[in-house]
Amino acid sequence: MVHLYLTSTTLSAILAFVIYRISRVIRERKNDHAIAESHGCLPAPRLQNQRPFGVDRLEQIFRADTESRLMELFLFHFRQTGSTLEQVFLGTKAFDTIEPANLEALLSTNFKDIGMGPRRDITFPMFGDGIFTQEGSAWKHSRDMIRPQLMHKQYEDLEVFRQPTDDLIQNIVESEGIVDLQELFFRMTLDVTTAFLFGESVRSLKAPEKTGEQTFADAFNTAQSYIIKRYRLLDLYWLIGGKTFRKACDDVHNFADQIIERNLSRDHSDDSSQKYVFLDAVAKGSADRTAMRGQIINILAAGRDTTACLLSWTFFLLVRHPAVMEKLRSDIAKHMRSGLNRNDLRSMDYLQKVIKETLRLYPSLPVNTRTAINSTILPTGGGPDRKSPVFIPKGSAIAYSVYSMHRRPDLYGMDAEIFRPERWDEDMPINQNSINAKWGYLPFNGGPRICIGMDFALTEAAYTIVQLLQRFPSIKLPEGELVELVGVEKQLTTLVVSITNGCKVDFR
């Protein structure tokens, strides 16, 4: 009898809960509808599916990825449908945009309505807790820990870049001729990042076997390739995993643990400089070793691949544009002096434009996503003229592709897909509207979560380019290497976009 009584109480409670949830959903929908109507929102054009639930979208993406032309596919979708579009992806509605005004809303004006969505869950097995995966006060705490390290007075004298670039040059000299620079840049940026953030470089360019760099690099790449597949499945990310993924994550963790061990057990008493060392701050500001490891992996991921990709694409483009290379050489020669510092690099005007133009065509993080934690509005892209605001219901995923935005002819001119650093001296269409000028070029993101390592990365890249051009009077495209239209070459997209066949360069 008592049992029956409890059951009916429980049933009533469940029923009440269900009714409450349904009425809440109805209320929210009504509310959404009223907000959308009062703001004049209209739907964005829909990317057409050929198969139910948008299964064909997933097939297309996986196929394009295997063929190393994923960015080409995304670019095609925007050109076919519009700069802001709606799509059904595995049965769920999602939005994509490459509209500067919408990016301003997403990344800055409506920042409080936008979150990272499933990013933490998707990346957690590899990244753990750190600046990329956190939100709210934990994210602020991580940003506060890294900020003093990345103030430019910490690297103004360029000292931190010297040893790694010397090791890079040594490697090139020893290779006697044709070198895959991309491979070397990934090692160099690892060496710079570990030296700068953790107080001691792993010197992977000097002795890759000893540092376990290859195991780390392979594991890092394997783990990232799983993570990107998990991203593509959005809420169904957990379908992708398994033994290889777990082993790769373990290897990455072991590498980070070694860095922690080596640096914390090091005798710091003879450290001559008073420089801020991020690892020491992390040790003080983290609850335990797991928390430290998370912070280290997040920053390694931020600093290594992104800058290595920028450098690789720069040389990929330079050897295919010899006139730009020559002009760059004379710009560098004009400003060169002994005791070079960050300001000298910044005064090399053409060098800065070459880097800017490379990041326009090949932004290291080509695609990014956010999720609406509250219903929100994107200011433009809806209706027949695609100018009306677009309503974004709570829980929707919004992807943005700076790679595609940076190739818009209406922002960068009819030759937007051509590598031409001089365009930055001209009056491009992007400058005719202040929002476009500010939000139409975003290799480092914008708003409160803008890349905190931007100046460091630009200084590192500029210094490396100057050193290589100064040391090697001849830097050419090797015979037999393909020259294709920009953007048609095979690209490897993980979280970053690199060159599938590497960056082969002839130094003879």
Ligand code: HEM
């Ligand atoms: C060319 C090189 C680089 C590019 C293109 C780049 C780009 C970006 C982008 C697009 C984001 C935003 C990611 C997001 O919010 O989803 C970001 C965030 C970040 N970057 Fe960079 N980055 C570069 C180099 C670096 C370096 C060298 C460091 C540090 C040594 C660094 C540290 C960070 C950190 C800590 C964040 C997270 C900021 C936050 O969420 O508050 N980046 N970067």
